[in-house]
Amino acid sequence: MTKMTFENYFDKHFELRYFEMNKLGLATPTIMLALLEETAADHCYSINHSLFDLVKKNIGWVLVSGAMQINRYPNYKEKITIRTWLSSYSSIKGYRENIIFDEQQNIIGRAKGLWVFFDIEKRKPMPIFNDIKEKWPINSEESINKNIKKKIEAIDFATHIKQFRVNRFDTDMNKHVNNIRYLQWVIESIPEDIVDNYYLHEIDGRFISEAQFGDTVLSLTNIDIENGSFVHTIKIEGSDKVCATAKTLWRKN
Incomplete structure (x- = not known):
């Protein structure tokens, strides 16, 4: 642009x-x-x-x-x-x-x-x-040329998995888990050597269903096809319910 x-x-x-x-x-x-x-x-x-x-x-x-x-x-x-x-x-x-x-x-x-x-x-x-x-009149200019409606497929198995419990302060005034918390859960499941030596350049996410207070969620991460890229799924433990999917791209510090 x-x-x-x-x-x-x-x-x-x-x-x-x-x-x-x-x-x-x-x-x-x-x-x-x-x-x-x-x-x-x-x-x-x-x-x-x-x-x-x-x-x-x-x-x-x-x-x-x-x-x-x-x-x-x-x-x-x-x-x-x-x-x-x-x-x-x-x-x-x-x-x-x-x-x-x-x-x-x-x-x-x-x-x-x-x-x-x-x-x-x-x-x-x-x-x-x-x-x-x-x-709020429209300005048709776009900040990013990206189709954010395109589906990001969920993953069922992962090389990196973290478990979290949804606490009261993870939810917002709309009574659902805030999207910032999902990003935190994604980053927590990234391999430590990536977090220490790379920075998050891009995240592309889809929010599919709600996690509730008291749920246990799993953050699943796999290496994607590109160097420094990963695919992610946030799901409810013990069920097939997928809350969010994402892709991240990390660049060397």
Whole structure:
């Protein structure tokens, strides 16, 4: 992507903090995902449809698929800007685009997510309010040229397996496991020599079904066809229920 015309976007500025760093003094992948979520939440707040106001009406936004690419992770105290916008809508869902800039306006990361407007009590999608669509006009530019609706097949057997219990604080206001937790579970099952010597360049994920408080989940990881690439499945132990699938690509530090 050589040139982008920006309009109808929302910018959020951050200064990276100590507790957001890894041992190298760089932001972690889960922190970058959290900052993307904070930007989306602030974008909601800016049009008077905050996530807390929506949840009072038993409504929320649920991420069903997404991709994040990071070329360089920010340093401690570095100031970054996350620019977000909506590139398209249907009646119940929308594509959210993101670009991450450093202080010199260099692009250091990109992300794209498919979000569904969701009835929390009925556990099913519902039509997006017209007022939201009017206040979030579309900018058709895409941050990443990737089909995030394409299915990622689940794996049944893995060379690397980690087990986790879903605790109360793993769930969010929509009463389901937050997608940041899934990323943490994926990273925990990556071989230690990869985590120590490589950085997460790209993750592409699909969120298929909900894990509940008290469930035991398995994080399954296999090496994929490309060097530094892996395939992942999060499933409920003792069942065939798949919660999420993903692919990751790691690059040498």
